[in-house]
Amino acid sequence: MGFIALIDAGAGNLRSAVRALLAAGAADVRVTGDPALVRAADRIVLPGQGAFAACMAGLAREDLHAALEHTVRTQGRPFLGICVGMQVLAARGLEHGETAGLGWIGGDCRLLQAGAERLPHIGWNQATPARAHPVLDALAPSAFVYFAHSYVLDGEAGAAWTEHGERFASAVARDNILGVQFHPEKSQRVGLALLARFLSWRP
Amino acid sequence: MLTIRIIPCLDVKDGRVVKGVQFANLVDAGDPAEQAALYDAQCADEVCFLDISASQDGRGTLLDSVRRTADRCFTPLTVGGGVRAVEDVRALLLAGADKAAINTAAVARPALIDECAARFGAQCIVVAIDAKETAPGRWEIFTHGGARASGIDAVAFAIEAAERGAGELLVTSMDRDGTKTGYDIALLQAITSRVRTPVIASGGAGTLAHLVEAVREGGASAVLAASIFHFGTYTLDQARRALAGAGAPVRTV
Numbered sequence: 001m002g003f004i005a006l007i008d009a010g011a012g013n014l015r016s017a018v019r020a021l022l023a024a025g026a027a028d029v030r031v032t033g034d035p036a037l038v039r040a041a042d043r044i045v046l047p048g049q050g051a052f053a054a055c056m057a058g059l060a061r062e063d064l065h066a067a068l069e070h071t072v073r074t075q076g077r078p079f080l081g082i083c084v085g086m087q088v089l090a091a092r093g094l095e096h097g098e099t100a101g102l103g104w105i106g107g108d109c110r111l112l113q114a115g116a117e118r119l120p121h122i123g124w125n126q127a128t129p130a131r132a133h134p135v136l137d138a139l140a141p142s143a144f145v146y147f148a149h150s151y152v153l154d155g156e157a158g159a160a161w162t163e164h165g166e167r168f169a170s171a172v173a174r175d176n177i178l179g180v181q182f183h184p185e186k187s188q189r190v191g192l193a194l195l196a197r198f199l200s201w202r203p
Numbered sequence: 204m205l206t207i208r209i210i211p212c213l214d215v216k217d218g219r220v221v222k223g224v225q226f227a228n229l230v231d232a233g234d235p236a237e238q239a240a241l242y243d244a245q246c247a248d249e250v251c252f253l254d255i256s257a258s259q260d261g262r263g264t265l266l267d268s269v270r271r272t273a274d275r276c277f278t279p280l281t282v283g284g285g286v287r288a289v290e291d292v293r294a295l296l297l298a299g300a301d302k303a304a305i306n307t308a309a310v311a312r313p314a315l316i317d318e319c320a321a322r323f324g325a326q327c328i329v330v331a332i333d334a335k336e337t338a339p340g341r342w343e344i345f346t347h348g349g350a351r352a353s354g355i356d357a358v359a360f361a362i363e364a365a366e367r368g369a370g371e372l373l374v375t376s377m378d379r380d381g382t383k384t385g386y387d388i389a390l391l392q393a394i395t396s397r398v399r400t401p402v403i404a405s406g407g408a409g410t411l412a413h414l415v416e417a418v419r420e421g422g423a424s425a426v427l428a429a430s431i432f433h434f435g436t437y438t439l440d441q442a443r444r445a446l447a448g449a450g451a452p453v454r455t456v
Contacts, residue, residue: 148326
């Protein structure tokens with residue numbers, strides 16, 4: 001039986017993510033920044049709070065970045081990025097200057113154009129899947145999930161959409177890579193259902 | 204559309220939920236982890252855990268109590284009390300908090316807001332403002348659990364906190380706290396009209412109409428209440444229905 005590597009990039013609410021994954025049915029979740037463990041993991045979850053640059057700096061430690069590239073991109077193991085863990089899938093982050101991202105999805109991570117709405121975007125809002133997806137189907141047709149962010153991943157790659165002043169990508173998906181802007185670990189029943197689908201996902 | 208949040212607040216002293224009137228005369232209202240589990244089951248939009256003994260007694264936040272509480276809910280949890288440094292926020296997050304509320308320390312040294320926002324992101328940092336009306340249309344901040352006047356204007360400080368990177372402002376009227384006579388709408392208006400940051404209304408909720416008022420007239424993004432939920436006066440469902448009935452967006456659960 002394999003395990004899930006929950007990546008510790010230095011600023012996340014890791015305990016919440018661990019508890020939610022266990023409640024969703026995971027047998028073994030290891031919080032780690034150890035490249036060897038990342039390479040051995042069945043699935044990778046990158047939770048994230050904090051700034052884009054801080055998260056990328058956390059991933060740059062001790063060849064962690066190389067281990068992630070290998071496990072996710074070469075081996076094709078299922079990857080879930082949460083919040084900033086989704087944003088770093090961009091090619092560039094534009095929060096406090098320009099920072100290179102992982103680039104696995106592409107596009108820019110830029111400030112949400114909230115218009116007359118308040119910022120940060122904090123609270124429960126609806127995420128509507130753009131198409132069928134084995135994991136994101138947990139949101140269909142349009143579930144309330146919990147958001148806490150000011151930046152969004154800009155691009156064409158929306159796999160789910162949400163409105164707050166503008167329509168932004170609340171999820172992105174490509175092959176074995178999935179990113180969600182909201183917090184499934186804090187989205188009660190819907191969030192746990194989404195995590196359970198991620199755990200049995202065979203992309 | 205982003206919905207209005209209804210947030211039950213656990214005021215915790217020495218590991219027990221307490222509720223007082225105007226920050227004094229505390230009565231026991233149970234175990235925080237048990238209470239949090241009940242609110243999780245009722246689909247609270249968030250739960251707020253404030254360790255009200257931390258600043259007064261000079262002790263750190265009760266991390267163990269936070270851990271037990273976080274373990275019982277899949278609901279976003281804000282924890283405040285005794286946060287003095289960036290590392291205190293990190294410790295709260297590791298214990299299971301999703302957001303940290305800073306009060307006394309941010310008033311004493313506002314740069315702490317910048318430091319915490321830079322490290323954890325603005326969305327993680329709540330600045331708690333305890334205000335008392337000292338003249339008509341003027342509110343002053345009190346710190347150390349409401350025990351000490353700061354001489355600082357609450358509205359000016361709210362603007363500064365937002366500029367420094369506070370993700371939310373938790374605005375408590377000390378005049379109204381525990382009185383069940385309604386939120387201080389003028390205080391909420393004074394702040395929500397001047398900042399773009401979400402504001403959580405706190406202090407004074409006694410009826411469901413008060414929740415509606417805070418949103419419709421006060422411009423609050425979230426309503427926080429303690430006694431009306433702890434003592435079973437109203438359920439969260441009743442609160443949701445009251446807000447929805449008044450045209451405020453709420454989550455369907």
